[in-house]
Amino acid sequence: MAAQPPTARDRFWWAAAALVLLGVGTFRAAGWLFVLCVLGACVAGSLAVLGRRTGRGLAHDMVAVPLASFGAVPWAFSGLREVQSAQVSKVRRFGVSVAVTAALLVVFVPLLGGADATFAGLLNGLAPTVDAATAWQWILLFAVLGAGALGALYLLAGPPARAAEASRPVRLWARSEWVLPVGALTVLFAVFLGAQFVALFGGDDYVQRTAGLTYAEYARSGFWQLSAVSILTLAVILAVLHWSARDTAADRRWLRILLSAVSVLALVIVCSALARMWTYQQAYGFTVLRLLVTMCELWVGLVYVLTLVAIARLHWNWVPRAAVGTALTTLIALALLNPEHLVAERNIDRWAKGERLDTAYLRTLSPDILPALNRLPTPMRADIETPIRTDLDADPWWSWNLSRSSAR
Known part of the structure; x- marks a missing residue:
């Protein structure tokens, strides 16, 4: 079954997200935020042009327009070559007329300007002052926007063939193959969170006795590790959800129980990482980087919520597309928060x-x-x-x- 093309509603929301992200530069002065928003707008715009409604091929569709720009140039020239010869002749005659006009003005305007000071003053008022740096900025902007528009037209005129999707992916892992590693992760996370609660209720004195650190240092030392654990666990869950067998009711029941358990525990780990970052910022101050990684971790937590829904439904193809949408929404929310002011x-x-x-x-x-x-x-x-x-x-x-x- 071929992937479904985006509906008009899908295109509208992706295009609206792109416009909102581009509009951030009008209200926020932070350069790094505008760069992130422009990149997000490029992704949203590409998905508006060519975005599958399922997860397969999503990575390609996110950069489809920039990639298509390379093939769109020869496509545009081939279209020009197909113009009828009579039209080409008219265009050439008009081009010759424009060139002759420009040559005459280049010769006569300076001569007349040198002959009369009043006319020279009028010319100086009409002639724009050209700054080299500004001119190059405009040339670069024109090239980027022109290439993007040409790539979008190329895709809309003749979208590339979509990869055929099997009605059901090949299942490689029997229940006995994935239950052990997922079960081990579940037990490991439960023991880790138990130790976390002991440290939480023990407070600063307990942490200094056991870890030799202040609570703020203890919080900083674990944030990045917990963030890595949450992301890697998400990859494991989605892999099992995609490749595991679900032929029997027992298979589906074990999938829902174990994957839900490890997802909930991983979501608690995400909350622990966020709490650690909050504690560290309270102790040592707030920075843009710390706020950014906090927002990223919040987005990871949101993806876990989407994953729990996918586990309940035992259907995950919509998750990558929803994850991209929530990532762009998180970026818009970050811009609304005015991060540097915050x-x-x-x-x-x-x-x-x-x-x-x-x-x-x-x-x-x-x-x-x-x-x-x-x-x-x-x-x-x-x-x-x-x-x-x-x-x-x-x-x-x-x-x-x-x-x-x-x-x-």
Whole structure:
């Protein structure tokens, strides 16, 4: 059975996500956030053009438009070659006329400008000032947008053949083959979480006695490991869900029970990782990177919720597409949160409670943080604002930004 093409509703939502992500640059001044949003918009736009409604082939469809741009150029030239000879002749005559007109203007305009100062002043007012850097930016932007539009037209004019999907994938793993490793993971996670609860209720004194660390150091030391565990476990669950046999009622019952158990325990591990990062930020301050990894871990937790639904239904093909959609939604939510402003606010909250404020770090952020600095004393606020306001030159109309405009 061939993969279903996207419906009009699917195209609308992917296209809407792309436009929202591109619009972030109008409101947020953080450059790193705009880069992430542009990349997300490219993925959403590609899926709007050619997005399967199932998981198979999704990775290709996410980059289909950029890839198609390479094949679209010879396709466009081949179309031009198929134009009738009479039309080609008309185009050539018009091109010759334009070239002759340009040559005459290049010769006569300077001569007349040199002959009369008033006419020369009029020419100077009409002639635009061309900045080399700006010109190259426009050329690059035109090339990128032109290639993207050409690739999209190429796919819409003749979408590539979709890979045939088997009505049912080949099952390689009998129940006896996957129950042992999944069961071992379930027991391991249960024991680990039991130790976590002991440390949680034991508090800082217990952690210092057993691990030789403060609770904040203990939290930092485990976040990345727990994040890796949650991602690897997700891969194991989806592999078992895809490749395991489910011919009998017993097979399906064991799948639901064990995979649900390990998924719930892994979801608790995700919550533990988030709690560790929160504890670490409370102790040492908030940064953009720490906020980003927190949002990524929240997204992983959301994917686990989707996976639990897939386990209950024993159908997972929709999960990759839903995961991409939730990832783009998470990115939009991050932009709505105004991340750099949020980081500055949380750090100022810590400072209000007597903690140290890292002003050197705040000076590296964008004008998005300026409204949050109003709570600081004037000398401290000026120390942070000065380097940020130094680069606030007037924006041209095509790169106008609300945050920079408000700062000016």
